[in-house]
Amino acid sequence: MTKQTFHLVSLGCAKNTVDSDSMAQLLLRDGYRAVDDPSRASVLIVNTCGFIGPAKEESLRVLRELAEGKKRNQILIAAGCLTQRYGAEVAEKVPGVDGVLGTRRWMDILQVVHELRQGPHPEPLYHLPDEAKTVGTDEHDAMRVSVAGASAYLKIADGCRRPCAFCAIPLIKGTAVSRPIESILEEARRLRDMGVRELVLIAQDTTDYGHDLGMKDGLAILLERLVKEVAEESPSPQGRGDRGEGLDWIRVMYAYPGYVTDRLIDVMASSRQVLPYLDMPLQHAHPKTLYRMRRPSNMEWVYKTLDKMRSRIANLAIRTTFIVGYPGETEEEFQTLYDFVKEIRFDRVGAFQFSFEPGTASEPLGDPIPAEVKAERYARLMELQQGISLQINQSYVGKTLDVLIEGRDNGIAIGRSYRDAPEIDGLVFVEGNAQVGEIVPVKITGAMAYDLTGVPVPSLINL
Numbered sequence: 001m002t003k004q005t006f007h008l009v010s011l012g013c014a015k016n017t018v019d020s021d022s023m024a025q026l027l028l029r030d031g032y033r034a035v036d037d038p039s040r041a042s043v044l045i046v047n048t049c050g051f052i053g054p055a056k057e058e059s060l061r062v063l064r065e066l067a068e069g070k071k072r073n074q075i076l077i078a079a080g081c082l083t084q085r086y087g088a089e090v091a092e093k094v095p096g097v098d099g100v101l102g103t104r105r106w107m108d109i110l111q112v113v114h115e116l117r118q119g120p121h122p123e124p125l126y127h128l129p130d131e132a133k134t135v136g137t138d139e140h141d142a143m144r145v146s147v148a149g150a151s152a153y154l155k156i157a158d159g160c161r162r163p164c165a166f167c168a169i170p171l172i173k174g175t176a177v178s179r180p181i182e183s184i185l186e187e188a189r190r191l192r193d194m195g196v197r198e199l200v201l202i203a204q205d206t207t208d209y210g211h212d213l214g215m216k217d218g219l220a221i222l223l224e225r226l227v228k229e230v231a232e233e234s235p236s237p238q239g240r241g242d243r244g245e246g247l248d249w250i251r252v253m254y255a256y257p258g259y260v261t262d263r264l265i266d267v268m269a270s271s272r273q274v275l276p277y278l279d280m281p282l283q284h285a286h287p288k289t290l291y292r293m294r295r296p297s298n299m300e301w302v303y304k305t306l307d308k309m310r311s312r313i314a315n316l317a318i319r320t321t322f323i324v325g326y327p328g329e330t331e332e333e334f335q336t337l338y339d340f341v342k343e344i345r346f347d348r349v350g351a352f353q354f355s356f357e358p359g360t361a362s363e364p365l366g367d368p369i370p371a372e373v374k375a376e377r378y379a380r381l382m383e384l385q386q387g388i389s390l391q392i393n394q395s396y397v398g399k400t401l402d403v404l405i406e407g408r409d410n411g412i413a414i415g416r417s418y419r420d421a422p423e424i425d426g427l428v429f430v431e432g433n434a435q436v437g438e439i440v441p442v443k444i445t446g447a448m449a450y451d452l453t454g455v456p457v458p459s460l461i462n463l
């Protein structure tokens with residue numbers, strides 16, 4: 001084991017990945033080296049997820065495993081959503097945890113590591129939030145990204161001010177705090193100059209971007225400026241834009257129903273770089289369930305907006321997520337959701353079985369739907385969606401899609417089209433020599449429920 005090594009396990013969503021990468025960057029800059037084998041690391045870090053029950057269990061399990069194998073000269077730090085929410089309780093549940101960092105204190109990682117490595121520490125060291133506004137400061141803004149290959153997540157805000165009754169995020173992260181637009185643009189330029197081809201904008205609710213800064217239509221304004229001031233400018237010659245390309249794809253995740261404005265639709269419809277991909281978690285389709293969830297329950301708006309978007313934005317791919325088995329969900333309410341999914345024919349659907357979160361507004365409702373009913377509804381919904389996804393995927397056979405290549409395996413290039421967000425959607429498997437980081441036109445030759453196969457268009461010419 002060398003002195004300056006760390007092993008970091010990142011659990012949960014893309015927003016957590018951004019924080020994990022930011023911590024890793026700080027450690028790397030301080031001379032630490034990342035290692036895959038925990039037994040060779042001097043610092044062990046788990047960036048936990050506390051979103052739902054199973055995620056909490058997984059976080060505690062990973063922490064326990066590392067704590068049990070911990071050597072005398074190793075330190076173990078728990079960071080992320082679980083610690084933000086449960087603080088000292090995490091260290092009580094997992095003896096062996098030496099440091100506890102909240103989500104908005106990830107930037108304290110070096111301080112905690114240095115303090116812990118100074119000598120014995122009978123008690124865990126806590127760096128928990130005082131709701132500091134960390135996403136807005138320049139020093140930290142420089143690291144609000146996570147880059148994988150030619151794609152980067154860029155966090156534009158953190159926290160959430162929505163009242164969804166099932167969700168612990170506002171309890172964990174506090175209200176929404178947006179990053180200043182100039183700092184996002186600067187970051188985007190830097191990423192473009194590094195050769196990033198796809199920027200994935202994330203926040204708990206991207207459509208709320210800028211509200212706390214007094215902006216109206218903040219997300220649309222941000223997209224307009226990203227297109228004009230970053231994507232349409234050439235990469236700087238000294239950057240890694242040596243493939244001769246620039247920032248071609250800008251993807252928006254996590255839109256909140258009711259806040260997709262005409263200006264946002266306009267920018268999605270008119271900008272080549274803003275992908276025709278909408279991720280709008282709807283959570284349910286029955287007004288009564290939505291009302292109990294404290295979510296927008298105006299389904300008329302949903303129908304109208306989806307119609308409007310589909311008619312204005314060519315080839316729009318729509319992704320959504322639903323919760324099944326929410327307290328009080330009757331068979332009739334579930335059937336409404338089922339029929340809605342059948343009717344709308346989303347490109348992608350993610351579903352969760354309701355998991356009770358103490359402290360949330362839904363707490364008084366309990367968790368009355370039996371596990372087997374939830375599982376059965378979940379299976380029915382996913383089976384329906386699989387058939388729809390397969391049919392939609394089959395409709396692409398013979399068509400050409402641009403594919404961003406992200407890896408190669410056994411002579412096959414693996415990438416994603418505009419229809420696939422990283423980590424959650426499908427893949428496109430491409431025959432031939434396409435290189436990682438390239439965006440290549442691919443003729444689709446085969447379709448599965450989630451993934452596609454194809455050949456690069458130039459190779460057809462050579463046949």
Ligand code: SF4
Nearest residue numbers: 160162164167169204
């Ligand atoms: S929009 Fe609702 S579900 Fe999403 S993070 Fe905010 S409170 Fe949670």
